[in-house]
Amino acid sequence: MSFENRVAIVTGAARGIGEAAVLRMSSEGASVAVVDIDLDLAESVAKAAGKNAAAFRCDVGKPANVEQLVKDVVARFGKVDILVNNAAVCPRISIEDMTEERFDQMINVNLKSVFFLSRASAEAMKSGKWGRIVNISSTAGRVGGIFNATVYGATKAGVLSMTKSFARHYAPYNILVNAVAPGAVETRLITMMAQESIDNTIQAGPLKRLADPDEIANVITYLCSDGASWMTGATVDVNGGTLMV
């Protein structure tokens, strides 16, 4: 896989799966915009990724921010070829305790961002007649959220639907849009859960372990490569066999 001369935007890139995707794609030769709400952490990831990476602070839940982000990335790197919509929040809140404010926050960060950043990035990709957008969904988007992740699961189901609509819309420009639906991965999103819930999650899968973020980044990177030229509108389940469809 060669990513020479490719410019990628990865959101939620300051840690976890996003960080792993940045390090993998930059090691393959891509220039990478390391985007996160936490600029300090994003800067340390960009530093680790090398001289062709730069950190950008952006709250992706606000459309005006992501439109500006694309302009800033084009100003820095000259173009955009690849977008990985990875940023998300997953506060564990029961149905009884959910508030409108927390509901809207999840919709904004996990779903609204995917629409507006994909649209802004695709506009920048059109002239090059080549593009890759990878949206990070979740097994929760397929089966519904567990452990008080009801709204989170709904946002991730929305991501799967949006992936298909964008795939159809941008196909004439050779912009391919796919989703990855990870199972449980060893990142803050999982490790902040109660130990009993983590143990139950591990026992539910045939491989009896959590994934390493690199195991998701491998699949993301493939979908962003030239090799994935006949894939669009697809969802790749990367869940260690927890859900077999």
Ligand SMILES: NC(=O)c1ccc[n+]([C@@H]2O[C@H](COP(=O)([O-])OP(=O)(O)OC[C@H]3O[C@@H](n4cnc5c(N)ncnc54)[C@H](O)[C@@H]3O)[C@@H](O)[C@H]2O)c1
């Ligand atoms: N860890 C898992 O088990 C798992 C399973 C399925 C899907 N996912 C998905 O993988 C993706 C990455 O999750 P992770 O596990 O690495 O989580 P994480 O919590 O470790 O990382 C998420 C990153 O997103 C950033 N972020 C949060 N709100 C933001 C905002 N408004 N704007 C910009 N950045 C923001 C955070 O600062 C953080 O760096 C998410 O889409 C998540 O839903 C994770």
